[in-house]
Amino acid sequence: MALKVYADRISPPSRAILIFCNHAILIYLSCAFPGVANHWYPGDLFKRAKIHSILDWHHSNLRRGSAGLSFNTIVAPLKGLPSYAQVTKESEQLQSEEDGHRILGPYKKVLQWMEDTKSATAPHFDEVHGVLFKSQKGIREWMATQSGKTELKSKMVNGIDFEEIRVDILKNQQYSPEYKAINPMYQVPAIADGRFKLFESHAILIYISCAFPGVASHWYPSDLSKRAKIHSVLDWHHSNLRRGAAGLVFNTLLAPIKGLPLNPQAAKESEQILIRSLSKLENFWLKDGRFLVGSSQPSIADLSLVCELMQLELLSEEDRHRILSPYKKVLQWMEDTKSATAPHFDEVHRVLFKAQKGIRERMPTQSGKPELKSKM
Numbered sequence: 001m002a003l004k005v006y007a008d009r010i011s012p013p014s015r016a017i018l019i020f021c022n023h024a025i026l027i028y029l030s031c032a033f034p035g036v037a038n039h040w041y042p043g044d045l046f047k048r049a050k051i052h053s054i055l056d057w058h059h060s061n062l063r064r065g066s067a068g069l070s071f072n073t074i075v076a077p078l079k080g081l082p083s084y085a086q087v088t089k090e091s092e093q094l095q096s097e098e099d100g101h102r103i104l105g106p107y108k109k110v111l112q113w114m115e116d117t118k119s120a121t122a123p124h125f126d127e128v129h130g131v132l133f134k135s136q137k138g139i140r141e142w143m144a145t146q147s148g149k150t151e152l153k154s155k156m157v158n159g160i161d162f163e164e165i166r167v168d169i170l171k172n173q174q175y176s177p178e179y180k181a182i183n184p185m186y187q188v189p190a191i192a193d194g195r196f197k198l199f200e201s202h203a204i205l206i207y208i209s210c211a212f213p214g215v216a217s218h219w220y221p222s223d224l225s226k227r228a229k230i231h232s233v234l235d236w237h238h239s240n241l242r243r244g245a246a247g248l249v250f251n252t253l254l255a256p257i258k259g260l261p262l263n264p265q266a267a268k269e270s271e272q273i274l275i276r277s278l279s280k281l282e283n284f285w286l287k288d289g290r291f292l293v294g295s296s297q298p299s300i301a302d303l304s305l306v307c308e309l310m311q312l313e314l315l316s317e318e319d320r321h322r323i324l325s326p327y328k329k330v331l332q333w334m335e336d337t338k339s340a341t342a343p344h345f346d347e348v349h350r351v352l353f354k355a356q357k358g359i360r361e362r363m364p365t366q367s368g369k370p371e372l373k374s375k376m
């Protein structure tokens with residue numbers, strides 16, 4: 001039976017490349033079809049881990065930047081949604097080809113690499129993007145008529161011998177030259193396994209599961225379709241649950257640590273993303289089993305997503321309860337994941353609970369307030 005591919009090449013325009021940018025599908029296709037040349041997703045563990053690392057990085061960086069820009073400049077007005085003033089400024093400039101050039105122009109290597117990738121995948125690349133190019137003209141004309149009108153408005157529980165090196169991000173230790181050599185993106189977590197260095201938490205979890213034979217198979221089952229489902233939920237996590245939870249905590253509590261003002265508007269938007277994500281977790285991802293994607297035992301996806309939700313401990317008890325309490329399955333799944341990884345779970349989150357105490361002591365009472373307010 002022929003493989004069916006569901007993709008919307010028309011609306012919104014940015015999704016014309018859906019088939020190229022869905023990581024879980026790409027990995028599945030590379031593994032499931034023997035005809036796929038090895039270079040697309042090499043069998044070598046280290047090469048694979050580096051590919052996972054850049055794919056994960058992509059979600060919160062390149063994709064967030066370019067999809068955010070095209071959403072706020074093109075898609076939001078098409079969908080009748082408000083977009084943001086800051087990004088709209090960019091959009092006005094993006095209406096011309098010269099301004100598209102302004103963004104990409106300085107990056108010669110990037111431009112060359114785009115050309116090389118196009119050539120390596122010709123003629124399919126242009127075929128897949130045909131609809132995008134067709135809609136480009138219409139969209140630019142449409143945007144011109146709209147301008148002015150649119151108000152822009154692990155630790156794994158598997159006995160792996162490891163050394164933990166604390167990088168205190170509250171003290172900006174991620175910017176030290178020593179750490180830059182480990183992760184040039186200046187973020188935690190990262191690992192070094194001998195000379196092999198890796199960043200991005202999902203890529204790290206996959207690497208650890210594959211590189212250490214002692215890791216129980218339920219964390220990252222070898223079955224291709226189970227793996228593909230785990231990749232799928234991990235990919236979903238980046239742009240949904242993480243965006244909501246991390247955005248909420250950052251904009252209500254942590255921004256001042258970075259020298260930025262608290263942003264109640266951004267916090268409100270993040271909270272909406274978080275609520276939508278919790279609802280998807282409750283009604284979709286957890287619908288078939290105790291753990292994610294219908295599993296009876298936890299996988300690396302449960303670890304990653306439950307840890308994401310743990311940062312909500314930093315909010316006031318009242319806000320945390322208001323946000324999480326409607327999601328009974330989610331709460332049970334968090335408890336189940338904690339129990340399945342005890343005593344490591346609490347040990348790993350000890351720093352968080354310590355920070356929680358200090359932060360809560362400084363919080364004003366939230367009672368009676370319908371929305372989260374700045375708390376520092």
Ligand SMILES: N[C@@H](CCC(=O)N[C@@H](CS)C(=O)NCC(=O)O)C(=O)O
Pocket residue numbers: 056057060169174186187188189199200201202
């Ligand atoms: N997508 C990355 C996100 C990494 C990330 O956002 N790390 C935060 C801590 S949770 C960090 O290092 N923040 C410090 C900074 O950005 O300066 C991953 O999953 O590893």
